[in-house]
Amino acid sequence: xxxxxxxxxxxxxxxxxxxxxxxxxxxxxxxxxxxxxxxxxxxxxxxxxxxxxxxxxxxxxxxxxxxxxxxxxxxxxxxxxxxxxxxxxxxxxxxxxxxxxxxxxxxxxxxxxxxxxxxxxxxxxxxxxxxxxxxxxxxxxxxxxxxxxxxxxxxxxxxxxxxxxxxxxxxxxxxxxxxxxxxxxxxxxxxxxxxxxxxxxxxxxxxxxxxxxxxxxxxxxxxxxxxxxxxxxxxxxxxxxxxxxxxxxxxxxxxxxxxxxxxxxxxxxxxxxxxxxxxxxxxxxxxxxxxxxxxxxxxxxxxxxxxxxxxxxxxxxxxxxxxxxxxxxxxxxxxxxxxxxxxxxxxxxxxxxxxxxxxxxxxxxxxxxxxxxxxxxxxxxxxxxxxxxxxxxxxxxxxxxxxxxxxxxxxxxxxxxxxxxxxx
Amino acid sequence: xxxxxxxxxxxxxxxxxxxxxxxxxxxxxxxxxxxxxxxxxxxxxxxxxxxxxxxxxxxxxxxxxxxxxxxxxxxxxxxxxxxxxxxxxxxxxxxxxxxxxxxxxxxxxxxxxxxxxxxxxxxxxxxxxxxxxxxxxxxxxxxxxxxxxxxxxxxxxxxxxxxxxxxxxxxxxxxxxxxxxxxxxxxxxxxxxxxxxxxxxxxxxxxxxxxxxxxxxxxxxxxxxxxxxxxxxxxxxxxxxxxxxxxxxxxxxxxxxxxxxxxxxxxxxxxxxxxxxxxxxxxxxxxxxx
Numbered sequence: 050x051x052x053x054x055x056x057x058x059x060x061x062x063x064x065x066x067x068x069x070x071x072x073x074x075x076x077x078x079x080x081x082x083x084x085x086x087x088x089x090x091x092x093x094x095x096x097x098x099x100x101x102x103x104x105x106x107x108x109x110x111x112x113x114x115x116x117x118x119x120x121x122x123x124x125x126x127x128x129x130x131x132x133x134x135x136x137x138x139x140x141x142x143x144x145x146x147x148x149x150x151x152x153x154x155x156x157x158x159x160x161x162x163x164x165x166x167x168x169x170x171x172x173x174x175x176x177x178x179x180x181x182x183x184x185x186x187x188x189x190x191x192x193x194x195x196x197x198x199x200x201x202x203x204x205x206x207x208x209x210x211x212x213x214x215x216x217x218x219x220x221x222x223x224x225x226x227x228x229x230x231x232x233x234x235x236x237x238x239x240x241x242x243x244x245x246x247x248x249x250x251x252x253x254x255x256x257x258x259x260x261x262x263x264x265x266x267x268x269x270x271x272x273x274x275x276x277x278x279x280x281x282x283x284x285x286x287x288x289x290x291x292x293x294x295x296x297x298x299x300x301x302x303x304x305x306x307x308x309x310x311x312x313x314x315x316x317x318x319x320x321x322x323x324x325x326x327x328x329x330x331x332x333x334x335x336x337x338x339x340x341x342x343x344x345x346x347x348x349x350x351x352x353x354x355x356x357x358x359x360x361x362x363x364x365x366x367x368x369x370x371x372x373x374x375x376x377x378x379x380x381x382x383x384x385x386x387x388x389x390x391x392x393x394x395x396x397x398x399x400x401x402x403x404x405x406x407x408x409x410x411x412x413x414x415x416x417x418x419x420x421x422x423x424x425x426x427x428x429x430x431x432x433x434x435x436x437x438x439x440x441x442x443x444x445x446x447x448x449x450x451x452x453x454x455x456x457x458x459x460x461x462x463x464x465x466x467x468x469x470x471x472x473x
Numbered sequence: 474x475x476x477x478x479x480x481x482x483x484x485x486x487x488x489x490x491x492x493x494x495x496x497x498x499x500x501x502x503x504x505x506x507x508x509x510x511x512x513x514x515x516x517x518x519x520x521x522x523x524x525x526x527x528x529x530x531x532x533x534x535x536x537x538x539x540x541x542x543x544x545x546x547x548x549x550x551x552x553x554x555x556x557x558x559x560x561x562x563x564x565x566x567x568x569x570x571x572x573x574x575x576x577x578x579x580x581x582x583x584x585x586x587x588x589x590x591x592x593x594x595x596x597x598x599x600x601x602x603x604x605x606x607x608x609x610x611x612x613x614x615x616x617x618x619x620x621x622x623x624x625x626x627x628x629x630x631x632x633x634x635x636x637x638x639x640x641x642x643x644x645x646x647x648x649x650x651x652x653x654x655x656x657x658x659x660x661x662x663x664x665x666x667x668x669x670x671x672x673x674x675x676x677x678x679x680x681x682x683x684x685x686x687x688x689x690x691x692x693x694x695x696x697x698x699x700x701x702x703x704x705x706x707x708x709x710x711x712x713x714x715x716x717x718x719x720x721x722x723x724x725x726x727x728x729x730x731x732x733x734x735x736x737x738x739x740x741x742x743x744x745x746x747x748x749x750x751x752x753x754x755x756x757x758x759x760x761x762x763x
Binding site: 126133158241298299307312313434435438445 | 722
């Protein structure tokens with residue numbers, strides 16, 4: 050009998066254990082303090098979580114009745130997973146930092162608030178604090194749903210030592226597609242490529258736009274990928290591959306390690322790689338604007354703030370105030386210096402600490418100046434991740450020589466049509 | 474045994490498994506059932522196979538199935554054979570066998586994501602050790618392993634074999650050590666050659682282990698996702714997209730849970746049937762000692 054009582058007690062303890070753990074969880078907040086939950090991703094390496102914690106702590110110190118709790122949520126995909134699942138489970142976060150594609154999905158799923166009322170409440174000219182090119186990704190079908198925070202853009206990196214060896218002017222990056230092909234021909238040797246261009250929808254889109262093409266309509270319900278301009282962009286890149294000037298496929302990380310190892314003389318890469326190249330390259334290097342096609346255009350990428358729906362007005366107001374504070378010059382400068390993202394607020398570049406930073410890393414100024422040619426992060430459509438994957442995948446297939454650019458782009462357009470069919 | 478005593482004994486047993494049973498129901502059985510319901514669109518009232526027909530007719534899914542079969546075959550067969558061979562070699566009386574056993578087993582200890590990351594560097598086209606060694610041997614050394622087809626598939630297969638052979642070796646080794654050594658002595662006295670001893674004693678008596686190893690090897694190969702996520706993301710052009718990665722992509726990147734649930738249900742049914750047939754079909758052919 051004693052034994053069975055013991056067994057019973059044990060079983061009850063085991064049953065109650067999870068409840069005890071649950072009861073213990075959750076952060077204790079002062080009763081009158083509003084705790085704002087903020088999901089953020091880190092796309093690049095570095096001691097960024099500390100910088101984010103410091104920023105949020107600083108905000109809470111300046112605003113004692115609000116406690117912003119930064120919650121690291123993984124990469125962009127995982128941050129979207131957490132944001133969406135929390136909202137669907139009826140326990141939404143207050144703020145999240147999402148990439149452009151996921152902002153569209155968040156709108157389609159009805160989990161974030163339109164921000165025009167908040168923007169209007171600030172009076173005329175609130176959006177002037179941002180680089181205009183960075184605002185494209187904040188809109189879904191022409192309406193504001195997000196506010197830019199951590200933005201990057203591709204820039205052109207080149208090895209000045211190799212330029213000198215080959216008799217090229219080390220202070221002049223190639224300015225056009227034709228020059229890029231010429232330089233690549235001169236710089237390619239047996240054990241290195243002339244240029245590496247990470248193959249994905251981001252850079253493919255830039256080439257299509259530079260060639261005078263378009264990616265999608267503003268409503269995000271149609272793509273235009275089988276136009277002569279789009280096919281021409283792929284043909285240009287395929288030619289570089291076929292001549293052996295560039296590899297058929299590289300990811301962003303592969304390219305930057307190849308560049309610092311001297312395995313490629315030039316590369317397209319994100320501004321996010323500036324710090325890595327600075328710390329790892331043992332040679333003289335420079336950056337420039339992306340070579341222009343028919344037009345000079347560059348895309349942007351990165352993350353923007355959204356406010357989740359289903360939270361009280363008090364919380365919405367606190368969330369908006371935090372977002373406003375985070376995009377002031379001092380905070381954007383701090384985040385830019387910690388992360389390598391471009392400060393979204395141009396006034397940040399006038400701050401003394403930023404001047405010191407750009408003096409040590411003058412390449413960051415080139416990235417900023419290139420922003421006058423910036424558009425958003427294509428494709429800007431519904432189901433953008435699926436469209437992106439279709440683009441990246443077909444792009445790989447075409448550059449591997451498995452299918453001609455013309456047939457490939459027609460097939461790609463057909464798959465995008467079927468992905469977007471439900472929105473038409 | 475009286476009824477009340479029976480009840481007390483069994484009652485206590487049920488009470489003890491109750492906590493883990495609750496978790497199993499909440500986090501395994503309920504999600505399985507819910508995913509079947511989702512895949513059939515049953516939540517909205519009617520039952521339909523629209524998601525299945527949409528999925529089955531897509532080239533991406535068909536390719537994922539083909540890739541998975543290729544992957545399962547070319548990873549399972551070599552990994553099991555290498556595991557068996559290593560176990561037989563490392564079961565002999567040799568110097569430093571503890572070291573060799575550890576060396577072969579250690580990839581098993583590494584998390585698969587770490588192992589994959591190591592191989593991404595080893596297989597890098599420009600700075601990787603593999604191409605470097607191929608170059609020294611005068612073989613083609615400019616292979617872009619993880620980025621071009623069919624080498625991307627070869628790369629993820631290499632990681633599977635490297636990661637799991639050591640584990641299968643360990644399982645085989647324990648099987649080998651449970652074989653009565655007097656059988657070998659007797660066969661030796663009867664004049665049986667080494668090959669005959671392997672074929673007539675080792676392999677038959679090892680068959681319960683082999684049976685088990687092959688089953689988990691196949692199941693493992695259909696559960697591959699980590700190295701694909703880390704190494705290739707299913708690329709280039711879907712050439713390394715396998716079932717589980719397909720499910721992940723549709724479920725958590727594209728947010729189409731109906732498609733992901735349909736694929737999960739098919740995978741679940743397939744593995745269940747495989748296990749069932751293998752278990753009942755195999756049991757008659759397997760040589761158990763007792």
